[in-house]
Amino acid sequence: MPRAVVTGAFSNIGSAVAGELLRRGFGLHTLTGRHRPPGFEQVTVAPLTFESEHLVRELEGADVLVSTYWIRLSQAGKSFDTAVDDLKLLIDAANRAGVRRFVHVSVSNASLDSILGYYRGKAQVDAALRESGLSHAIVRPTLVVGPHDVLSGNIAWFLRHFPAFPVPSGVARLQPITLADCGRVIADAAEAADDQDIDAAGPEVYTFREYVELLARACSVRRLVFGAPDWLALASLRLVELFLRDVVLTREELLGLKQELLLSHSSPLGSESVERWLLDNGQGLGRTYINDIDRHFGSGAAAPIGRPE
Ligand SMILES: NC(=O)c1ccc[n+]([C@@H]2O[C@H](COP(=O)([O-])OP(=O)(O)OC[C@H]3O[C@@H](n4cnc5c(N)ncnc54)[C@H](OP(=O)(O)O)[C@@H]3O)[C@@H](O)[C@H]2O)c1
Structure with a gap:
């Protein structure tokens, strides 16, 4: 059985990706700060803590890692800059753990030249992933519409x-996309073999x-x-x-x-x-x-x- 690690399987986009990967026969491990809801005992859980050795341990044996991690607001010591550093640590840990493929959930129109910290930070992570040597997909949702949006x-x-x-x-x-479509696009990217840089947008x-x-x-x-x-x-x-x-x-x-x-x-x-x-x-x-x-x-x-x- 292929094994996937998804960050935030009990959050918004992560839950849609996790559901899609479970349906496709993946064994699922999630890194999250949330409790597992009843009925999902087949999903194993560990905290999403940005400490290198912890991440390597949690990622060992994973065929694919889908990272949805990001912050929306600077708060409690977290900022776009710390989120970029956290994700660079995650990319490094994935490399060390021998993860076969890394899928980064970025954002539409991420750009290193953007004056907006969110979009610039996402582009910095995209660049770090491209340089990592890992097989990868960068998926860029627009606005994801669903019950938790x-x-x-x-x-x-x-x-x-x-x-x-x-x-x-x-x-x-x-150009919004439904949560179900977004989960499917990300799961397709997780199963693909080539390096990808794709938007997730609706019709x-x-x-x-x-x-x-x-x-x-x-x-x-x-x-x-x-x-x-x-x-x-x-x-x-x-x-x-x-x-x-x-x-x-x-x-x-x-x-x-x-x-x-x-x-x-x-x-x-x-x-x-x-x-x-x-x-x-x-x-x-x-x-x-x-x-x-x-x-x-x-x-x-x-x-x-x-x-x-
Ligand atoms: N929603 C959209 O319309 C949209 C559009 C474009 C791009 N995106 C991108 O898609 C990804 C997933 O978005 P989402 O809507 O699913 O967001 P979300 O529900 O906030 O989940 C994002 C992930 O980041 C973690 N996280 C968020 N804030 C955190 C904090 N302050 N400290 C620690 N961990 C934190 C969550 O941890 P927990 O598991 O503990 O909740 C979860 O794993 C993000 O990278 C976002 O930038 C979203």
Whole structure:
């Protein structure tokens, strides 16, 4: 039986990849800070600790490693720079442990020249992986839409709770992919033999405004969606964040959206309609606010988010 190690098998994208690899007959080990949900006793678990000898031990005997690790916000001593260093350590450990193939979940339009730390850091990891000599795939999702998606879920929450929704003025397009399609694209990359650098994007392109309007339809609410200057959109968010005790959208994330970094420039590998998924599942979206800080740094940091089914 081929053996895969996946980081975050009980989190968002990691759970979809893990489910797909289990269906394809892989034995599965995960590195995560979360408890294993009941019913998944066949998945072995160890902490995702960035200590070299620990990582080598956990990776020994793995045919493939799928790394989903990244941080969204600088917090508790973690930053994009520390995440880059952590992932370089993981690449080195994979090499030392004799892992056959390394799949890095990067992001669409990662670039060493980007002024945005998220996209620049991802490109630095991509470069380190290319230089490592490991057989590898770099998979670049755009926006991954599913039941645990923070951005779509929280837009839905805002739409359910407020009569109007400001979107940044100007036309910013995005090309989301469903979670199931993304899991499949990453699992295909794990099973391939050649070095790959591929986007994971879906078949549909929306302007951000159209996407918010689609979410409103999916939630069956009628709302005023209006263009607003960036400062107004960010100022209103900062006000709400005081009550939510979270960071809803960073200035960098807004800039990434405006620079159309969630848009692919390749033929889409995703085939499932995001619109269909949202309309079928919208009634469950945005029922509760997803507090991302709590999910990763607070009381929610050990609870499973997703299940590898
Ligand atoms: N979601 C999207 O729309 C999207 C789009 C483009 C690219 N991506 C990339 O896809 C990858 C997976 O994203 P995701 O949505 O599945 O994110 P996620 O649920 O936050 O999971 C990411 C992984 O990183 C770990 N992690 C996150 N924050 C951490 C922290 N502060 N300290 C320690 N570990 C931390 C998680 O650990 P636990 O297992 O303990 O939770 C998990 O293994 C990321 O690299 C992300 O950049 C995502």
